[in-house]
Amino acid sequence: MSTAVTEPLSRDRALRRAFSLYPTGVVALAAMVDGAPVGMAVNSFTSISLEPALVAVSAARTSKTWPQLSSVPELGMSVLAADQESFSRRLSAREGDRFGDQARTVSPGGALLIEGASLWLTCRPHATYDGGDHEIALFEIADVQVFDDVEPLVFHQSRYRSILGDAPRP
Structure with missing residues (x-):
């Protein structure tokens, strides 16, 4: 019998792996900037307050897109649907038509x-x-539209997933 020897993960890799265990939604942040669509995908999104209605997102300081979006007067946040994985990947790309x-x-x-x-x-x-290597931004919600029949896209353990419907109960 042999035992595999594994090297310990670096702190950064260990944290990245640990944080991946928490499932998150995938949110498109987008706005028109100088007449053109600008957007990025994030999974660091959370509700903060009902009164006033606030949400928070965080964006890496290395992002080339965030400086454009952080200065707009109004920003769209769309929780992507389970069938929008390919769009999320395009929105996360560093180059090309997002x-x-x-x-x-x-x-x-x-x-x-x-x-x-x-x-x-x-x-x-x-x-x-x-927020260290990220900027944390709070946004006040001006309008909300919920589409109850649309299943959200989920990011978990560094993979896209979907939420399965409720299982029958005994």
């Missing part, structure tokens, strides 16, 4: 919302905070 023929809606204030998503939030900047 939007292609993806159907979208633009609010009067320039927030870009992704058709077919399970949730749309139209948001306005509220506050930003230092």
Whole structure:
């Protein structure tokens, strides 16, 4: 019998692996900037407050897209649907046409919302905070549209997944 010897993970790799155990939704942050669609996908999204209605996202300081989105007056946040994995991958790419023929809606204030998503939030900047190698941004929700019949896309253990419907109960 042989025993495999494994080397300990670096702290950063261990943390990345540990954080991947928490399933998250995939959210498209998008807006029209100088007449063109600009967007990125994040999974660091959370509700903060009902009064006032606030959500938070965090973006890596190395992002080339976040500086464009962080300065818009109105930002669209779309919780992507289970069938939008390929769009999420395009939105996460560093180069190329991120939007292609993806159907979208633009609010009067320039927030870009992704058709077919399970949730749309139209948001306005509220506050930003230092989050180490990320910037944490709070946004006030100006409008919300929920699409109850759309299953959300989930990111878990560094893979895209979907939520299975409720299992029959005995």
